[in-house]
Amino acid sequence: MIATLKRLKFAWKGVTFIVKSSIVKYVESIDIEDTRITGIEIHTIHSENIYCFCVYLPASSKPFEHFRIYVERLYDIYMIYSQLGTVIILGDINAKVNGPRSFNSVRDKRSVTFARFLDELRLVSLHLQSFGEGNTFTFQSYESGPSTAIDHILISKDNISLIDSARVLDDHSFNVSDHHPIIAKLILDNTVIADTETIIKQSKVSWNKAREKNNLEDFSFATSQHLWGVEIPSLGCSNCDIECYYSNIVDAIQQAETETLPHKTFVKYLKPYWTHHVNALHENMASKRQQWISCNRPRGEHVIFQEYKSAKRNFRRELRNAYQKHMQETYNSLEKDFDIDQKRLWSFLNKNKKSKSCLSRLIVNGRQCSTQDDILDGWAEHFESIFKQNTESEPVSDKERAITKTVEVAHKDFRGTFYNNTKLNITVNEVEKVLKCLKNNKASGLDNIEYEHLKYGGNSLRNHMTKLFNLVCYNFYSPKSWKSSLIVPLFKGGKNVKVIQTHIEE
Numbered sequence: 001m002i003a004t005l006k007r008l009k010f011a012w013k014g015v016t017f018i019v020k021s022s023i024v025k026y027v028e029s030i031d032i033e034d035t036r037i038t039g040i041e042i043h044t045i046h047s048e049n050i051y052c053f054c055v056y057l058p059a060s061s062k063p064f065e066h067f068r069i070y071v072e073r074l075y076d077i078y079m080i081y082s083q084l085g086t087v088i089i090l091g092d093i094n095a096k097v098n099g100p101r102s103f104n105s106v107r108d109k110r111s112v113t114f115a116r117f118l119d120e121l122r123l124v125s126l127h128l129q130s131f132g133e134g135n136t137f138t139f140q141s142y143e144s145g146p147s148t149a150i151d152h153i154l155i156s157k158d159n160i161s162l163i164d165s166a167r168v169l170d171d172h173s174f175n176v177s178d179h180h181p182i183i184a185k186l187i188l189d190n191t192v193i194a195d196t197e198t199i200i201k202q203s204k205v206s207w208n209k210a211r212e213k214n215n216l217e218d219f220s221f222a223t224s225q226h227l228w229g230v231e232i233p234s235l236g237c238s239n240c241d242i243e244c245y246y247s248n249i250v251d252a253i254q255q256a257e258t259e260t261l262p263h264k265t266f267v268k269y270l271k272p273y274w275t276h277h278v279n280a281l282h283e284n285m286a287s288k289r290q291q292w293i294s295c296n297r298p299r300g301e302h303v304i305f306q307e308y309k310s311a312k313r314n315f316r317r318e319l320r321n322a323y324q325k326h327m328q329e330t331y332n333s334l335e336k337d338f339d340i341d342q343k344r345l346w347s348f349l350n351k352n353k354k355s356k357s358c359l360s361r362l363i364v365n366g367r368q369c370s371t372q373d374d375i376l377d378g379w380a381e382h383f384e385s386i387f388k389q390n391t392e393s394e395p396v397s398d399k400e401r402a403i404t405k406t407v408e409v410a411h412k413d414f415r416g417t418f419y420n421n422t423k424l425n426i427t428v429n430e431v432e433k434v435l436k437c438l439k440n441n442k443a444s445g446l447d448n449i450e451y452e453h454l455k456y457g458g459n460s461l462r463n464h465m466t467k468l469f470n471l472v473c474y475n476f477y478s479p480k481s482w483k484s485s486l487i488v489p490l491f492k493g494g495k496n497v498k499v500i501q502t503h504i505e506e
Contacts, residue, residue, distance in 0.1 A: 015054040015091060030081075036070060037077070041085075048085035053077060055091040060110065067094070067110050071117050078121055086162065089123070089154040092179070097152055099128025102136040118154070125152040126166035126184050133167035138180045153184050162186050203263040207440065207452050210261050218260040220458030226252035227460045232467050239477045242468075246479040249464050250447050253457060273319075273326035281315040288312075379489070411476050426469045431462050447481050 015038050019027050023042070030039035036057065042050040055074060058066045074089065081087050095114040096107065107115070118124070128136060128149065137147035153166065164185040210216055230248045233241040288308040295304050334345050362369045364378035438451040454461065472478050 015056045017052070017054055032077070034073070037074065039077070039081075050086050050088065051081040051084065052088045052090065053081075055089060055093070057092065057094045059094050064109055068113055071113055075117060075121070082121075082156070086159050087156070090152070090182075092150060093152050094150050097125045097128065097149060099125050099132075099136075100130045101128045101132055102149055122157045123154045124157055124160065125149075125154055126163060127153065127168050127182050129160075129166065131163070131165065133165065134170065135168045135180065138168055138182060140178055140180070151179055151182060153182055203265060205257060205450065205452070206262045206264045213262065215260055215262065216456045219256055219456055220461075222256035222260045223253060223457045224460035226255050227464055230464065232464070233471060235471065235474045237471065237475070239475065242471055242475060242477055243479055245471070246468060246481070249461075249468065250449060250481075253449060253453050253461070256457075257453065271323075273322040275322050278315070278318050278322050281311070281318050285311040285315045383487070426466055426473065428462055428466045431466050431469070435462070445481065446484050446486070 015036060017038060017040050019040065026043045028041045028043070030041055030051070030053075032039055037053060037055050039051060039053040042052065044050065053074075055070075057070050057074075078087055078089070093114065094110070096111040097114065097118065126132060127134065127138075135147075137149050138151035139149070140147050155163065164187045166182065166184040169181045169183065210219070227249070230245070230252060233245050237245075285308070288304075288311040292298070292304050292308040295302075298305050338345060362375050362378050364381060367378070369375045369378040435451075435455050438455060440452060442451050444450040454465070
């Protein structure tokens, strides 16, 4: 969370960025000495860096001069950072803005001033463009006042091609604000992910469901269709051609998987004790809350408020009773089946065991690392020291020289031998024989390809795999993904967990 907050006489005021944990390492805070403007810089790989500024301009209850000063300040900020990358301004503008989906003929001084700011910088409001979805207004007064569009996400017309969609969310029964959220989706090339990194999919294929629903034949057919247009390089191709060929095969498998195979889904909100009666009381509570919101959220002894509080109490009471009943039935069942199904017992106990999670300290070369960044740097330093090349102070041994010479000779002589002697070539039958020996339910590599993908991919996939293996043998080059892995440190036990040398790497 990146925020700028200031304690005023009666309230807290400020603006905040909440950044997803998976990209926080690519985000830096921009130091702006202001309680109404804060900014972040998002580092990207193949695109310009993105500079986002969250703003809260003075409301109409404040003097116009105060509003004008902040617009000028925002203008200066935009002119500086637009030279460095793409600038996005978002927040509560507190001024009416026109667009293809909304036009206000009545313009006050604030709106006219901000319109000049937009025109000069060629900025547009996303949700008011023709591709915008949902309501055009973003603010609905509690007192049944007028609905206005005073919240905006602004971007230059020159960068409008980066926007995939923009929409205003409808009001929800649990919404506690009179402002409606705006969601915009951007399309960027390899955003904040380096070329050497691979996104690990969150959902895995459910191969049991695929077998039960007879999806394997569909997967095999779809894989063959996607491999139909894949060009096979010649034996004398470059390393880049092998990488491209391998990437095309992986893409074909993943596309076929997406189209034909079911995936495992983890429903974190699933509660087995959530009965039909509990659900009915929950819906009744949500309905009462919606009525309370529509009546401007009365308090005290008001009938609507008391009905909402009563419905909420009934729901929570029934939820507690349902949970206790479910747990008691579970305990009775486990006690009854203890001698029959101990696996289920220990699975239940381990699942419900509360464990503390903390960031352990680590000692690297006598230096104590306590923060997450220091610990990561410590592991990097450790592995660099293990895999570093020999230096002048560490002369090359005779054994290393012999290995290097053997590899050079093999690399020089093997190509011709492999090309002329077809008996050395890997055959489809050999690949098929190996695939049959592969075990199911094993973890995938960084390319997310599991053994089942290869076993059920069909004849076309086996042919391409055979071609790829022969190319690798002939060119003495294997794809980078085959040489990349995840390192998981495991504590050996019985020693000091803080010392880095007491861990083994898997």
